[in-house]
Amino acid sequence: MQAGDRTLVSHDGTMLGYRILGTGTGPWLVCCNGIGCSMDTFWNHLVAHFSSMLGIILWDYRGHHRSGLPADPEAMGIDNIMGDLEAILEAEKIDTTLLIGHSWGVQVCLEFAHRFPERTLGLITGFGTYENPFKTFLNSAFFERQFDRLLQLFELTSPTPEHVARKLLRSAVQYGFGFPVAKVLGFVNWQLSERKAIDHYMTMLAEMDLRTFITMAKHMRTHSLADELGNLRVPTLIIAGEDDVFTPLAQSLLMHERIPGSELLVLRRGSHAAYVEYPELINLRIEKFLEERILPSWQRRSGEQVRQAESS
Numbered sequence: 001m002q003a004g005d006r007t008l009v010s011h012d013g014t015m016l017g018y019r020i021l022g023t024g025t026g027p028w029l030v031c032c033n034g035i036g037c038s039m040d041t042f043w044n045h046l047v048a049h050f051s052s053m054l055g056i057i058l059w060d061y062r063g064h065h066r067s068g069l070p071a072d073p074e075a076m077g078i079d080n081i082m083g084d085l086e087a088i089l090e091a092e093k094i095d096t097t098l099l100i101g102h103s104w105g106v107q108v109c110l111e112f113a114h115r116f117p118e119r120t121l122g123l124i125t126g127f128g129t130y131e132n133p134f135k136t137f138l139n140s141a142f143f144e145r146q147f148d149r150l151l152q153l154f155e156l157t158s159p160t161p162e163h164v165a166r167k168l169l170r171s172a173v174q175y176g177f178g179f180p181v182a183k184v185l186g187f188v189n190w191q192l193s194e195r196k197a198i199d200h201y202m203t204m205l206a207e208m209d210l211r212t213f214i215t216m217a218k219h220m221r222t223h224s225l226a227d228e229l230g231n232l233r234v235p236t237l238i239i240a241g242e243d244d245v246f247t248p249l250a251q252s253l254l255m256h257e258r259i260p261g262s263e264l265l266v267l268r269r270g271s272h273a274a275y276v277e278y279p280e281l282i283n284l285r286i287e288k289f290l291e292e293r294i295l296p297s298w299q300r301r302s303g304e305q306v307r308q309a310e311s312s
């Protein structure tokens with residue numbers, strides 16, 4: 001399969017942008033972003049390490065960066081995202097895949113495994129949760145309690161908040177104060193985080209339609225797999241940051257307790273951006289997970305498929 005950037009039209013006519021990387025000689029790995037992120041924000045180290053071993057799919061959610069806005073502005077929920085991912089896998093003729101997620105992408109991965117266990121080779125969840133992230137954002141229920149009020153304020157004063165946010169984010173990157181502010185607020189580990197990744201995230205946010213971001217955030221609040229974690233029967237590696245204030249460590253510990261046979265890696269002083277703070281350690285731990293939990297069963301399955309094809 002040839003590598004490169006591609007587009008397709010999804011189930012409801014929304015244009016999706018995605019990228020094929022790697023050799024494709026091993027199993028496929030789909031990378032699921034956090035809200036507001038693009039395929040270029042946090043996956044560079046992972047791609048560099050695993051592209052000789054795995055086929056890799058990067059993609060942008062609808063309304064994000066290389067993907068278009070849906071005709072229905074409210075069509076930003078988990079059902080729509082699942083339909084988009086199915087469309088990509090169908091276009092590339094991929095039956096089974098690994099999935100790795102960051103932040104909101106963790107819920108996307110968990111939902112896929114819940115709906116399609118027979119298509120899920122394994123899960124790698126990083127710095128995310130299994131339900132409404134606003135309940136624990138900044139280790140406080142404040143944002144959950146005030147979400148509807150803040151949303152109402154945004155709608156009453158629109159488009160002013162969007163103009164202000166866009167100008168502030170662009171200025172943060174242009175004048176170099178975005179990364180220092182993120183450090184002071186504890187959003188990143190100031191000793192380890194890559195400035196270029198954080199600047200890229202802010203740049204992507206500044207280019208997004210704020211209403212799209214907020215609509216997806218509304219859907220995030222209503223999504224939960226709390227009652228289904230115990231039913232997951234796929235190999236799962238959970239990666240958590242000790243100092244993650246977006247999705248606190250406690251959420252990952254609960255996932256580890258509830259998902260049968262799951263493995264856990266806790267990164268000391270790791271933040272919500274720890275994919276670019278501990279890339280070598282994370283890649284080595286994922287490699288161990290692949291060698292022990294994924295590749296043996298994938299190789300057996302591939303061998304059986306070859307034998308069936310030869311005998312038919």
